[in-house]
Amino acid sequence: MTQGFPMAMPGQRIGLFGGSFDPAHEGHLRLTRTALQRFRLDRVWWLVTPGNPLKAHGPAPLDQRLAQAREVLRGDPRVVVTDLEARLGTRLTADTIGALVRLYPRVRFVWLMGSDNLVQFSQWERWQEIAQMVPIGVMARPGSRVAARFSKAATIMADRRLPEGQAGRLTEMTPPAWVMVNMPMTDASSSAIRAMRQKSGDGRG
Template identity: 55%
Template sequence: MRAGLPRARAGMVVGLLGGSFDPPHQGHVHITRESLRRFGLDRVWWLVSPGNPLKAAGPQPLVRRMAACAAIMDHPRVTITDIEARLGTRHTAATLARLQRMYPGVRFVWLMGADNLAQFHRWHRWRWIMQNVPVGVLARPGSGMAARRSPAAARFENARLPASAARRLGRTRPPAWCMIDVPLVALSSSAIRARGDWGPQGRG
């Protein structure tokens, strides 16, 4: 692979956790560790995005967010990467298509919270994502109702794996998705920004 890009061998199952990480926090760390264990992943890559197309305001500079991610997420099987900025991709579908071409034989799993599944039908080429990459959904216990009733969940209801089969997700031919209940840390990036702990003055 080219310098600066993550490494993965054919046959590996790699979870992809995308986001602006503006800022990263212990909630991100917690769901990453749970994903490694519950979905049986070999690796997780944090895809620190240049910006979120669904958000009007831009995030903090990428270099700052990358440094903050590296400081908070210390795990031998987790890689922090700015690969989307390097590839010049703006949407998740385009990123996934490029990764599949660049890493033949690697099995990718897209990771996201139940809140994202609830509005997944707004994503660019969301059907393509579901049809080409297994999706692991993490929900707080008892809070996934909106996700379960979402257009995406309804459209791909027949492709849903039970939580008991979560470890098979990465080796199941898509479309395939699985929702697991995970006691999530009560933190959010927006709440941290609202407190003023992360801002242009370099606090955080």
């Protein structure tokens, strides 16, 4: 594998968790650990994006966000913090996943998202192409479980949804396939942490 790209063995089950991580926090870590357990994943890769096209204001510098994300993980060997989108030169999730599927043809990837993202998933560019490439694991988050269940994407993909009790089979399924699982609730959010830092005069986030 090219230098700077994570190692992955054939047959490994790897969750892809993308976002600006501006900054990474305990909520990201809790979602990741829930995904590792419920979907029986071997690893989760955090794809720290250069920038989010859906957000009006740019995030903190990439190197700063990568370093902070590694601090939050506290050395958990199951989670890899990556700048893969910057290395691949991709900005859209569909392009990133497509490139990774080509680079790692024998790896079982799963796209991970919170239920708040499922609510707006149908607004993502080429979202149905994403669903055709990899199974999707959704973690319920505060205030969005019901909206996610009745979202446009969930309605369109209703016949491809696994029961929560079969979440451990997600990596074995041929996409499109998805499941939503409950997880311990947390109100932590990157925007709230940034607001607290600005109020306290800490400009890191």
